Amino acid sequence: MPRFPAMAPAVAALGGSIYSSLAERLAAHPGETYPLHVGDTWLDPPVGAHMEDLKSAQNPGLHRYAPPEGLPRLVDAVVARQRARVGVDTQRDHVLIAAGATGALGAMVGATIAPGEEVLCLAPYWPLIAGIVRQYHGVPVPVPLFGAAHSADEAVAIVAAHRGPRAAAIYLNTPNNPTGELLPRTWLEALVAWAAREGLWIFADEVYEDYVYRGEHVYCRALAPERTLAAHSFSKAYGMAGNRCGYVVGPPAVIAGARKIAAHTFYSTPTASQVAAARVLEGPGDAWLADARARYQAAGDAAAARLGLPPPAGGTFLFFDVAAHLGDDGLPGLLARCADHGLLVAPGPSFGPYATHIRVCFTAAPPAVVERGVDLLARIFTAGPRAA
Amino acid sequence: MPRFPAMAPAVAALGGSIYSSLAERLAAHPGETYPLHVGDTWLDPPVGAHMEDLKSAQNPGLHRYAPPEGLPRLVDAVVARQRARVGVDTQRDHVLIAAGATGALGAMVGATIAPGEEVLCLAPYWPLIAGIVRQYHGVPVPVPLFGAAHSADEAVAIVAAHRGPRAAAIYLNTPNNPTGELLPRTWLEALVAWAAREGLWIFADEVYEDYVYRGEHVYCRALAPERTLAAHSFSKAYGMAGNRCGYVVGPPAVIAGARKIAAHTFYSTPTASQVAAARVLEGPGDAWLADARARYQAAGDAAAARLGLPPPAGGTFLFFDVAAHLGDDGLPGLLARCADHGLLVAPGPSFGPYATHIRVCFTAAPPAVVERGVDLLARIFTAGPRAA
Numbered sequence: 001m002p003r004f005p006a007m008a009p010a011v012a013a014l015g016g017s018i019y020s021s022l023a024e025r026l027a028a029h030p031g032e033t034y035p036l037h038v039g040d041t042w043l044d045p046p047v048g049a050h051m052e053d054l055k056s057a058q059n060p061g062l063h064r065y066a067p068p069e070g071l072p073r074l075v076d077a078v079v080a081r082q083r084a085r086v087g088v089d090t091q092r093d094h095v096l097i098a099a100g101a102t103g104a105l106g107a108m109v110g111a112t113i114a115p116g117e118e119v120l121c122l123a124p125y126w127p128l129i130a131g132i133v134r135q136y137h138g139v140p141v142p143v144p145l146f147g148a149a150h151s152a153d154e155a156v157a158i159v160a161a162h163r164g165p166r167a168a169a170i171y172l173n174t175p176n177n178p179t180g181e182l183l184p185r186t187w188l189e190a191l192v193a194w195a196a197r198e199g200l201w202i203f204a205d206e207v208y209e210d211y212v213y214r215g216e217h218v219y220c221r222a223l224a225p226e227r228t229l230a231a232h233s234f235s236k237a238y239g240m241a242g243n244r245c246g247y248v249v250g251p252p253a254v255i256a257g258a259r260k261i262a263a264h265t266f267y268s269t270p271t272a273s274q275v276a277a278a279r280v281l282e283g284p285g286d287a288w289l290a291d292a293r294a295r296y297q298a299a300g301d302a303a304a305a306r307l308g309l310p311p312p313a314g315g316t317f318l319f320f321d322v323a324a325h326l327g328d329d330g331l332p333g334l335l336a337r338c339a340d341h342g343l344l345v346a347p348g349p350s351f352g353p354y355a356t357h358i359r360v361c362f363t364a365a366p367p368a369v370v371e372r373g374v375d376l377l378a379r380i381f382t383a384g385p386r387a388a
Numbered sequence: 389m390p391r392f393p394a395m396a397p398a399v400a401a402l403g404g405s406i407y408s409s410l411a412e413r414l415a416a417h418p419g420e421t422y423p424l425h426v427g428d429t430w431l432d433p434p435v436g437a438h439m440e441d442l443k444s445a446q447n448p449g450l451h452r453y454a455p456p457e458g459l460p461r462l463v464d465a466v467v468a469r470q471r472a473r474v475g476v477d478t479q480r481d482h483v484l485i486a487a488g489a490t491g492a493l494g495a496m497v498g499a500t501i502a503p504g505e506e507v508l509c510l511a512p513y514w515p516l517i518a519g520i521v522r523q524y525h526g527v528p529v530p531v532p533l534f535g536a537a538h539s540a541d542e543a544v545a546i547v548a549a550h551r552g553p554r555a556a557a558i559y560l561n562t563p564n565n566p567t568g569e570l571l572p573r574t575w576l577e578a579l580v581a582w583a584a585r586e587g588l589w590i591f592a593d594e595v596y597e598d599y600v601y602r603g604e605h606v607y608c609r610a611l612a613p614e615r616t617l618a619a620h621s622f623s624k625a626y627g628m629a630g631n632r633c634g635y636v637v638g639p640p641a642v643i644a645g646a647r648k649i650a651a652h653t654f655y656s657t658p659t660a661s662q663v664a665a666a667r668v669l670e671g672p673g674d675a676w677l678a679d680a681r682a683r684y685q686a687a688g689d690a691a692a693a694r695l696g697l698p699p700p701a702g703g704t705f706l707f708f709d710v711a712a713h714l715g716d717d718g719l720p721g722l723l724a725r726c727a728d729h730g731l732l733v734a735p736g737p738s739f740g741p742y743a744t745h746i747r748v749c750f751t752a753a754p755p756a757v758v759e760r761g762v763d764l765l766a767r768i769f770t771a772g773p774r775a776a
Contacts, residue, residue, distance in 0.1 A: 004589050005641070005642075007499055007641070008498065008500055008501055008502050008645070010498075010502070011499050014652060038453070040453060045451050050444045050451070051440070051442045051660045052442060052443050054439045055440050056432065056438045056439070061630070062438070062630065063432065063627060063628045063630045064428060064627075064630045065426070065428060065629045065630050099653075100655055102651075102653065102654060103653065103654050110396065110399070110523060111395055112396055114391075114396050114398070115503055131648065131651070132653075135498055135524075135649060135652050136396070136523075137525055199392045227392055240451045241452055241453045242452045243451060243658055244487070244654060244656070244658045251393070260402040260403070260523075261399065264494060264516055264519045264523050265487075265490065265520075265523075265654065266487035266494075266653065266654045267491075267516070270632045270661060272631070272660065
């Protein structure tokens with residue numbers, strides 16, 4: 001059957017840019033604007049890891065293809081970091097450098113999920129994961145867990161209640177985007193044990209591992225290296241989201257499959273971005289991180305205090321229920337009122353079944369700008385739906 | 389059914405790195421080596437478009453996310469170029485900047501092909517297209533046409549003979565990788581008319597548009613803008629394959645779908661790579677290209693002459709039948725003999741049903757290196773399968 005001009009059914013189920021219409025509205029705003037809807041970090045990368053620091057003469061092949069699995073220099077640095085941080089056996093063939101965590105997660109989903117199979121996504125979740133699963137014709141199953149479970153047993157019971165016969169994997173994101181929560185060690189151990197009993201892959205999205213303000217980040221791979229595919233990124237960690245460089249670590253057989261998917265979606269990770277990432281790991285990374293972490297925590301704590309919320313345990317976001325502040329025009333009305341004042345926040349439904357939540361990124365702009373944006377939000381709440 | 393540790397069936401059907409085992413062999417070679425198996429270009433990018441030329445102070449947001457559809461500056465430059473070169477209406481929403489032509493083709497296939505649908509791939513073809521179709525659970529159908537058809541009518545008859553009931557698109561690559569041939573205008577017109585009658589999408593891979601040595605490159609979009617998705621790249625055009633920056637141009641509705649796929653595979657194209665591409669288009673691009681084109685043509689003509697082949701019409705490759713030079717150990721034996729002498733060439737089966745062909749890239753190394761590598765190949769042919 002000819003099907004032009006119809007498109008692939010899976011694409012219709014993918015979200016488009018959830019922000020673009022509001023962003024256009026923001027662009028027309030005359031005064032200062034507060035783009036707190038994006039997940040981004042405002043700090044520049046460490047000195048020495050800017051593009052201008054990558055000299056062609058010192059970096060032969062800087063503009064040529066890198067190997068699809070990654071530059072050996074960066075792969076080796078990642079191997080060393082995984083051994084030090086996670087403490088389990090890691091060799092070069094456990095690692096695939098990818099076009100950001102998006103590329104890393106796409107490669108792991110593409111390598112493991114057959115059409116119709118389900119991925120249990122602990123919710124709220126990073127918005128793109130649902131679409132990544134759908135584009136490989138899998139089925140994302142939202143599993144509201146953050147804020148709903150209060151013990152390891154409850155967490156397992158919630159996930160088990162959502163397990164269908166075609167479940168193939170569980171996706172978890174800790175430190176969590178959007179809630180800023182960390183999955184406690186006992187919960188993670190219980191969830192991993194359950195996934196092992198059920199014969200599931202574990203997709204561990206750990207891109208905020210470096211932004212922990214309270215508590216402990218537990219590496220999933222340390223608990224179940226045989227079934228964990230862990231996504232990491234240099235984007236948020238080192239202020240280089242535009243470089244598109246991250247990585248996935250997992251069992252070599254799956255990494256070989258993920259490498260095939262990567263080769264067929266972006267071929268290789270940008271060479272200069274890999275050199276920049278290697279320079280960070282080899283040099284200023286830890287000192288830069290310590291400074292960034294302190295600044296981001298201060299911004300997050302201040303934002304939470306202004307909004308009457310508990311301070312975030314990690315990550316770069318606050319996520320909270322605004323039902324009390326909604327009028328007859330619901331969440332869209334609130335978002336529009338914010339946009340009218342130059343403020344964008346992300347709507348809860350992007351993160352799962354959260355019809356009356358919003359997400360605020362407290363690292364998307366310098367602290368003073370975030371502070372004014374959050375203050376504006378608090379005043380919009382105080383003014384109420386009618387008056388604003 | 390739990391399926392750990394099984395992987396997605398589609399991944400098993402994807403090719404891995406077709407070259408890695410031979411590349412390891414090459415790495416161990418003591419003398420000069422000739423990596424003519426890859427598709428790459430040896431020239432550095434134009435001055436002003438190296439990474440070191442991109443100063444953070446002059447490029448705010450250089451390391452931050454670009455919009456998923458591309459930097460407006462680059463999108464506008466592509467729009468202007470499409471209008472000038474292709475001569476059909478082109479607006480911003482006809483364009484998606486992507487992570488190289490690989491990202492561009494992945495986005496168009498993902499946006500249009502449903503599981504089980506077929507893509508008629510004019511063969512020989514760029515090796516990754518088959519895997520790109522498979523990873524979205526489509527079915528690539530090789531259609532041997534280059535070298536087999538001798539008229540527009542024959543070309544249509546060959547494609548029509550391969551059309552099954554689930555065909556949804558036709559993929560064509562001109563100037564062709566690997567053959568270096570250009571699809572003549574009359575053939576392209578006939579193929580496009582046939583695709584329109586059959587209700588098929590057209591995936592036009594035109595990444596070698598700038599390397600035409602003899603004849604005319606015909607833009608598919610000029611013939612059928614409503615159904616053509618055209619892939620272009622800065623990789624080979626300007627010596628920046630490692631930057632991973634290309635683009636797809638097509639009807640806005642499909643571009644919107646392709647943008648969703650792109651957002652879920654690599655999110656945005658690397659920001660610095662887009663700035664570098666924009667700088668090339670705004671500045672030294674044409675002059676650099678004229679010089680590169682002359683050098684590449686000279687290398688191609690010399691290689692063809694040494695091997696007794698017709699000079700290439702375009703592109704960066706020679707593709708030819710080596711059946712007369714094979715011994716009992718077949719093509720693998722020839723490839724191994726080449727590798728023993730430090731020379732890698734690409735095996736014909738990567739490009740479709742070409743069991744006794746090889747591909748040689750005449751731009752993968754500086755001309756003197758290519759010349760020595762091609763001379764080595766000619767001497768291996770002369771020596772014959774036993775003596776070599």
